[in-house]
Amino acid sequence: MGRDPEEILEATLDTFPRLLLHHAKVRPNHPAVREKDLGIWQTWTWRQAADEVRALACGLAAQGFARGMHLAIIGDNRPRLYWAMAAAQALGGVPVPMYQDAPAAEFVFVLNDAEIAYAIAEDQEQVDKLFEARPQVPSLQHVYYDDPRGMRNYTDVLSFEKLQKLGREFDAAHPGFFEQQVDAGDAGDISVMLYTSGTTGKPKGVCQTHRAFIEAARGGIEFDRLTADDSVLSYLPMAWVGDHLFSFAQSYVAGFSINCPESAETVMNDMREIGPTYYFAPPRIFENLLTQVTIRMEDAGVLKRRMYAYFMQVARRCGAEILSGQQVSTADRLRYAIGNLLVYGPLRNVLGMSRIRVAYTAGATIGPDLFRFYRSIGINLKQLYGATETCAYACLQPDGAVKLDTVGLPAPGVELKLSDHGEVLVKGPMLLQAYYKRPDETAEAIDRDGFFHTGDAGLFDGDGQLKIIDRAKDVGRLANGALFAPNYIENKLKFFPYIKEAVAFGHGRDTVCAFINIDLSAVGNWAERRNLPYSGYTDLAGKPEVYDLVRECVEQANAELAQDPALADSQVQRFLILHKELDPDDDELTRTRKVRRRFIAEKYAVLVEAMYAGRDRQHIATEVKFEDGRRGVIAADLRIENVRTLSTTLPKAA
């Protein structure tokens, strides 16, 4: 057949326990896991890790855990909890990592849904929650814990050490049992069950096979050329698909080491000490890091502040281009090199990002300034796209073709297309096998051709990169049939610091119009600097100067929309600034501060009509609820303004 030895090897390494034993054999003394404990980084090699997993698996077996059972794993990122996953898998069981910060009441649903009988908890806090949930979870029989602190007087639980001791005795009494169990495993077995967050309805258990996660891990490893010498910091919830891919699956496939921080508060410090080469974080973490840098720079001396300001300006101008290998003038290259010596290098060091080769962000839209900041100081930050149902693996941005508003090209092995409604459909080996005990929902999510319906609406740009624009159910059509993605437009507007909320209208209409909420503190500050007196939100929102300010923002957003032929028709033609702030107390926003577009359209139907009727003023009186429960009326004459739109221009590379 002409297959090379590596391929044959890959074919036999088709479950995680087999990968573990493989690494223990070929790189026994290579670090597999590090954890900072009592101030010192402790290391376990692949051989040691394999021994730990073996003792744990045998201990579970001695306790009656067997093929097909589910093992709940609850806690922060701890080596022992990662080993518990492999131990359950070695026995043909399924680990079910759960969100450690959920209250006991939320544990109940998942524990019952997954029919959990065995659970491994990190510490007293998690054990207490399990016991609180237990009266409502009849199946839960066995609880084990990692950290003995405060557990002295608990009965009915077993420590990790005792469990492993039982395991070693069992192993000695049953030689060959462990190997036999690993041999019995199949690539098509369920390797893990990850629960979706349940923002829409009850959480669903996503069943992923060994094959799915191994294929997804392999694809990503080849794409970014990861090796056994890479290292990651494991600090995101173990129940989250991203952590499972990066800290478990990819580590087991490539053989690189994972590093568990000392505690949630020490992550930044631990990161600096470890200097990971591969890093993953949601946008909010990148934002926190930048905020901390900014605050510390403001406290620095004048000289440092000036230097920082100057070189950050240089970086903004050419840093990202240099990283992407684009053409940059020699003078700028020289300035950037000096800046790298004086500012960017030390800054990367402070952030613990000196050694990073590949960093990813996903999960939410990242702000353009934020994204550019990291790239401009030489950190190879990229975006990816995926879901729990696709092992967090569907699209990846290749080096040298990183764009702000895309999530990359379809990843190796992934087939991707758009439905007639613009919904992103994916197919590949990394798809979920099923939602646990929900055949109806599984059938709904995976169509007859084997494509998974992501629920996201997207577009391909000129280079074939996918751009996620909205949730598919929110996407509409303009009267001329062009795509209308309200979230996408609103997010574009909300990236301006002066705009707090935006609501776009356009489904079934000729043009797009928008309501704007200004950000009271940002615009208030702006007004003060201009000696513009105002008495409150309503007054400030009605100022002609503020309208001018917002119009500039909307025009910029239009310019960006015009670059994309599919969205050029969605440019905002008219807008008004609302006389009151949208408020969850008035049911205009959800508690998580998402706009309730339909409710707003009905409540302010007069304003919507006025915008489309071409009027330039409209009177409105709105009843509001105050914080103390009283009701009042806010009335105002709102101005409606037109905005310049652009004809479609050629797309410009980021």
Add this chain to the structure above:
Amino acid sequence: MRDQPHARHAIGDVILRAEGISLRFGGVQALTDISFEVREHEVLAIIGPNGAGKSSMLNVINGVYHPQQGTITFRDRSARRMSTHDAALAGIARTFQNIALFKGMTVLDNIMTGRTLRMRRGVLAQALYLGPARREELEHRAVVERIIDFLEIQAYRKTPVGRLPYGLQKRVDLGRALALEPSLLLLDEPMAGMNLEEKADMCRFVLDVNEQFGTTIVLIEHDMGVVMDISDRVIVLDYGRKIGDGPPDAIRANQAVIDAYLGVVH
């Protein structure tokens, strides 16, 4: 499942006995004929209005003040004039009402100072970091790291104490006292000036110290909720005299205490 709310070491024999303690500063009678006992593994609270002599009482126990009359017996050693050094050597550690830490030094170094008494090597050997001194330093560092882990202050290991918020400074102060590995821990208003959350944390740490290491604890505290919650026994001082001594419930019902301290409408 816990056996009981605070399963812990059973309260044992008397380890400290104060007999007929009287303390004067010139014409001011700070303490008058005070006698009480502290039993092993118990949590004893001393309460009383401002100026009642609570801090003076702690200062007498660990040798800062020497009473004009009376004796302190700690583990069969009686002394009227015990030095602070002797008290520390005997295993009595304390924290202070106005945090007594080196503000410019890191958390780690501050807690390390609590190990000074346990260091055996000479100044020269330590300065040159010779083999035995080095080994000793590593042992002490290990103890300090366990305390840091216990108090959950890993994130601030290398932070100068002066930069920490007040509640955390108090926690470091406790850590410094714990570094002595004391058998008797004196806490002078460990929760003063804290917000609710910091108080709850501190309560938990105090109870954990008692529960895990079996440390006997004598604390001064003004927050009655805290006192009634965490102490096994309460002593009440008023104008330098002891007016009550008993379990929290008895103290709550004691008329003299209510009049002097817990509050009556005059």
